[in-house]
Amino acid sequence: MDSKQFADVVAPGMDVEALDSVLPEDQKPDLAAAQRDINEHQRRLFANQRNAVLLVLQGLDASGKDSLIRTLGQAMDPAAFRAHSFGRPQREEVHHDFLWRVWRHLPARGEVVAFNRSHYEAVLAERLWPVSENASDDWERKYEAINGFEQHLTREGTRIIKVWLQTSEEEQRQRLLKRLDSPRKRWKFDHADVLAWQARGDYLHLVNQVLPATHTSWAPWHVIPNDDKKAARAVVASLLSDALKALAPEYPAEDDGSIPEYRELLSGKRPENKGG
Secondary structure (H helix, E strand, O other), rough: OOOOHHHOOOOOOOOOOOOOOOOOOOHHHOOHHHHHHHHHHHHHHHHHOOOEEEEEEEEOOOOOHHHHHHHHHHHOOOOEEEEOOOOOOOOHHHHHOOOOOHHHHOOOOOOOOEEEEHHHHOOOHHHHHHOOOOOOOOOOHHHHHHHHHHHHHHHOOOEEEEEEEEEOHHHHHHHHHHHHHHHHHHHHHHHHHHHHHHHHHHHHHHHHHHHHHHHOOOOEEEEEEEOOOHHHHHHHHHHHHHHHHOOOOOOOOOOOOOOHHHHHHHHHOOOOOOOO
């Protein structure tokens, strides 16, 4: 899959609402194949303990971030995969700089971590609904801080995959209605969803500023058409698969000296227990 098509749309002056929210049929990757590759190469990443992957998922309410993470998680060893959801900053989080709450959840070497929302909330949702009167509103400096933070992580061996799930207004409306109509999904709804729906245009106006300002060679954004959830999951799975293949193409080399000795030991007669 050519991921450039999803990154090249990010540029100054972009209008995310005008971008495609439906992926053409002939561009849909094979989800099952991507999951198989993820399963194998995530194990290699874990075995090598050299690099890490951070998957950043941003999108409007009902964009399917939770279900996307579940789909990816099904293909991975849970010993080296974690997911964390960032809601509105609470308690001590409010009294620290906006990146403070992110550091504790970053992936260790050998891990894949998925963020359901992320440090980008500080320049998106929190810009519309401030969490503290003392928080900085110097957005350009926050963009610089984010870019520097992500460059540092990349230099230290973490591959960052940033995804904006592009959902059309009508598709989002239908998903929110389905959430209200389904007892299994209704628990996700609260009054903040009403405010977010009413502020959709203002939120996307900020997205048009934030994505180009934080779209870098070391951590580019990918705008994924998201009206078809299955197709969007396949694209993101392919992005993750490609990253894992590049970071961990092989298992670490075996110890040539120890293996024959250990095999001989395991193949021989079990030593007698000479204990009392």
